[in-house]
Amino acid sequence: MDRVTKEKGFPLTRLFFKPESSSMFILIVMLIINIVLQKNFFETKSIVRNINAFAPLILLAMGQAIVIVSGGLDLSSGAALSLFTCVLTTVMKQNEPITGFYALLVTFAIALMVGIVNGIGIGYLRIPPVIVTFATSYIWLGIALFLRPTPGGETVGWFRIFYRARSVEGIPALIRTMDNFIPPALILVLIGCLLWFVVSRTRTGRYVYAVGSNMESAYVSGIDTAKTQMLACVMNAVFIFLAALFFVAQNQSGDARMGGPLTIKSIAAVVVGGISLFGGRGSIYFALVGAMILELVSKIIFFADIPNAYQTLVSGIIVIVAIAGPAYVMFNKEKR
Amino acid sequence: MNTALDKPRLFRYTYEKYRKVIVVFLLIVFVFVFGKIALPTFLSVEQVFMTVKLASFTALFGLCQMIVVAGGGGGLDLSVGYNATLTAVITASLMDGRDERLAIALLIAVAFGIMIGLANGALTSYLRLPPLVVTLAMADILQGIVNAYVAGKAITGRPAPILVSLAAKLTGKFPNILFVLIPTAVLVTLLLNRSKWGQILFGVGANERTAHLSGINVKKVRCIAFVVSGVLASVIGLLLLGNMGIAFKDMGSNYVLPSIAAVVIGGVSLNGGSGNYLGVILGAVFLQALTNMLIAFGLGDAGKWMTFGIILFLVLSFYASNRRSR
């Protein structure tokens, strides 16, 4: 028993070196810097703007986190996001409100398909996840380009409720006033959190961790590992679907190439959130923290007046530092 | 030893080794014949040479990819195309159409390649990060540098004329790029099969534990594989610039997926431990022929990416199910 206490060491340092608490700490630091830099940070308007800016990456990162915890990795999430925006804007016809519902149904079905195809490759065929999803990312890109060679497309009017509910005609006054404080983007993120909250309390949620932590052990304990990994991929697709709703509502158009850069960002967010790339370890909710950290860092870069052209470069460097940093720490720990 | 009995068995081993190459070759023939039936102009000497010429660049990028893949450990290099773009963009303004500056351009290309490859290799083999994630992030960084470099101004400069004639021109009907590709292929094949470098690389890819216990520094070998890939990609960037005549923002990135697909179709196992450059070249030709056909049928980029993705997925699942049935 004394072994355990020895390992814990000085409680405060121990707490700091837990990946969760260090990412929480970084988040707080980033928030403080942002508050200092942005004078009107606490105004409702800018809070809403921030939530709108952060929501897509948060949703993508949470979906990615589920796949990573289950022992996989999804390089196709950005392409899938683009595909969903293209499908939504293709099915919808501006003057027929009913097509909005059709679009939701069709896109959701396609999201399930996307998840199942990735899941078959990762779970049942046992092809290395990175390679499967690399291949599928081009399938999604191809279909998206087929539907929408150039950005554009139509949306129905009420679709704006996923972005700015008050701009929808005939919306009840209550929602209209609520929208001033609670943006739809926040509700989408909450839906995502709720989804995981429910799943995490079922067998599937438990098994996602078990499979990612040690597939062999999970298998001999009677867990259907392939099915579990497939379900993780499907959940990821649902999160991407939620992000797509927001994008289309915000931009009123679909774009086959918009999602590409978000893939690697979502992976970085997961890592920054203290979730192990090797699976089984870390809290899905901390992908949200990781995504917020990355977005806050981009905002700091924005305030630092770095030209727009440097954005990709800087975010790439952040990603590599974010991924290599924790690995470096782990590597040194192992050596000792 | 009973040689009379053993000859057929040894022949079978050789056949097994080249079976995938033969399959790819038949696939290429099939695409051309099918294209010819659908469109009478599809099959001609010019058309075949044109296809081979365009495929050469994919095949060269495929070489980078194959070297990294053969080293095993889930190695893949997604940064090759971006690496080439960066080199091309920077050396274009430097060379500005003058041959005497080619040497400096080459020097810069090699330096870039070493730097990028070293970063990729160190992060993947010494810090044990997943190669795909590292090289994808590297791709982002390189694209970011290009974006920053060209921001707000037109990309100026032209390649040295030597590069243009080497990469773009024809001698009669024969594309000059083949004067680069064919010697490269011969040299690579010799190095892989007859030199210690090739055999050590294959050994590390086939079984890193065995290689380690045999006294090989596995991490170093994998790191060097990434460096070689980086240097090659930069040099290919020069050739690509020669072919296009100008540099632009995403001239190289479109080659990343085809380079991997060519490796897989060419019969190189993504698990590492083997490599056959002839197969990769044929894989590249097949993909190019397929692209031509899709374009001829009026399917542009969309059809190309979709088909490439589906083919890659199918080939992978085919190999996966093969592996499991064994």
Next chain:
Amino acid sequence: MKNEIILEAKGVKKCFGGVVALSNGNLRCRKGRITGLLGANGSGKSTISKIIAGVYKPDGGEIHYNGRIVHYRNPHEARQDGIALVFQNLSLVPDLTVWQNVVLGIERNRGLFLDDEGARLLAREILEELYPGFDVERKVSELSPGEMQVVEVAKALAANPQLLILDEPTASLEQAQVRSLFACMRTLAQKGVAMIFTSHRLWEVMEICDEVTIFRNGEDVATIDFDTEEKDPEKIIGYITGEQRKTVVAVNHGKASGDVLLRVKVKSKTRDKFLDDVSFELHEGEILGIGGLAGQGQEELMYALAGSYPNVRCEIELKGKKIRLHRPQDAIRHSILLVPGDRQREGLFLDHSVYDNAIFPRLGLRGHPLWIPEREYRRMCEEAVRILSIKTPGVDAPVNTLSGGNQQKVVVARWLSFDVQVLLLADPAKGVDVGAKRDLYEYIVKLAREKKIGVLLYASDNEEFVEYCDRLLIMYEGQIVATLQGDEINDDAITAASMRVR
């Protein structure tokens, strides 16, 4: 109800890639009784328990459970049917908590969600008996090996088994934990649960079991009921080793007494269960055996000497000169060459040809020319094939087309062109047929005698020690506990020393 037969295995057979692990296994378990399984390494005792638990599928024979013939496809089916196997740290998920692991795969729902409170309660209840005061909220990755083993037992018990199989559960336990495990086993027996118990500590088996079945060479050779017969360790050891083995003539003993070639002192940096503190000397021309039960640090010692076991501090003197062994390169440079035990995972490139495999270690040498001198190497390789009489259609045949014995010879052939000083052999005859085995050993003995090299041999089969070793060290839990010399090297003495009976 007590003493009613719950499980009966009849004539169970199992082969692994042509190697017979179990030729005719018979076993009977009764409700409320603890059946001990005894046998040497590779006698088939652990194979039969894994077959009963559904880990392996039998190649022949029948298993009757509760009066019907059963065929389980995986351990989970067996578990649901009431047969639970306590794995050796195989089935725990490191990132889940103890209670989550205990109920893993058999979670219950309360309403829509999982019944976590019930699961915690169940885990606490089971563990309270095994290990009072155990914190079920800890993650398994934070546990010590002994604590993990306790959780494994708890996990098996959570499914309410009728038959519990404990395959060497005490190996990583401390004395006190063994006591509480035994107490718990007795309680279970009282409740009518049948148990199968294997352990390499003879006294444990004699203390806890109601009867023992002894396996040798894949067969059960005797069953002793402790109710009617007395507990006689000498008799049991006699059954384990068998009588006929004594006819093996040790021809090579005691011929070597050359100068000291290698002086080894290995100490673990942190207390290592597998390799703790070992020091010995190896003489020129000597074949020194490293014996003992499986997994007592023999293989780790081999790796340490090959420069591939980082967790130890080695002080090595080769011919009186101190050398450092940090990486395999160092060992190879000093001509200390390892033939690893698991040839498929550590010794060969299975898809590559005999030639490619045989020349590979040369390529890593300093100053090797870039272009492989093919003609010279081919000649060398063909020579090696001839000397070791490797049966292959040619040196270009892939290694995976050869039989196990010939594959093993290829592993040895890799070092043939080196100027060997010390040869480390880790179980070189595993899965090798008799003929190839003889070829191999004869060559090695000749090599040792003629070239005055030292050979360190670990084998899972005592017969090889008896036949070929000049001296034998017995290892137990990472330390050398006995040294046998000359005529002392016989099966009985080895077994007794390994099990620490005497």
